[in-house]
Amino acid sequence: MARAAARVPGGPALAEDPGARARLAGSRRRPVAAAGAAEDFDQTIKVRTPAAGAVYFNRYRLSRVLGRGGMGVVWLADDLKLERPVALKFLPSLIGLDPSAVKELKTETRRGLELSHPNIVRIYDFVDDEDEAAISMEFVDGKTLSELRATTDHGVFTTEQVAKWLPGVCEALDYAHFQRKVVHRDLKPSDIMAMSMDDTAKIADFGIARSISDTMQRLSISQLGVSGTLPYMSPQQAMGERPAPTDDVYSLGATIYELLSGKPPFYRGDIPSQLTSKIPSTMGERREELEIKLFADANRPVHRVRCVGDVRRNGTRHLLGDSGGLKAGRKAACAPRLRGQARRHGLLRHNGKV
16 A cells, blocks of 8 residues: 555544544444545545546445546436536545534635636535545546646747637636625636636636635644645735635745746745745746746736736736836736735736746
């Protein structure tokens, strides 16, 4: 069985707690209809890999794995009650040991249920029992932008390719920020999906991914200070400030930067320090650094963007540099609160540096 390097704080104390041992033993029980193959998350916590054909929560029959990572495994499943395909995201068993974490995720899921937009992956339900916990979501037949980027010849997209997805992403964020007052908090290329049939972009995991990541960090002995998607965090979010829509604006900028240049603005070394004290290279300079020579527009300046509505109103080409970038000094037609936040934080600078 494979092992990963993560432990629970106070391992010996956990071993002395009969209740904890019982919960751990319970997490190894098998599901309805088919046995799941077990694999170690670490030497303390077991995470079972479910098997195709298994029925979970007396409702979902598993079909095939859609994706897997440190924050859980996502399966394509048949909802036997509503007779529709769903994406079922199984949560790490470590989360089940923390009642507050389960409560937080249920709250985030309820907030996610309020989001109804063509460019947002719908969340259907939070389901759990004594053995497992999972989130049922809309099944999107497509790939993430992270997966698609890996299939390109140079590891980057053209501006024309990004321009197909970006308006939908901006519409989704604008809707979530201003109509539903919800912040994603973990936007990155692997959270944006492009549908196979028409290239429609959909954002997944509003609030959920960050909640899972924060919980895993809190319960793991390996404390990094921030979670694993630090390269896409705004400086304010990395310092632990209260989440704000401007965090998503910064993450969207870092995502675009990676899609067009191959890497996020900061991706090696002391990232927390760089986030708060260093101006990243332009996308053109980053392409030269990575020996990627594709686009003549890469060196044109990209100026401050105060909210995702700027991108939609001014046109995708401006942000991507096709027309020389947004003109400095142009006012953002944003809600007053977000405009004030953007002005204070200065997420994207006027000096041509992204």
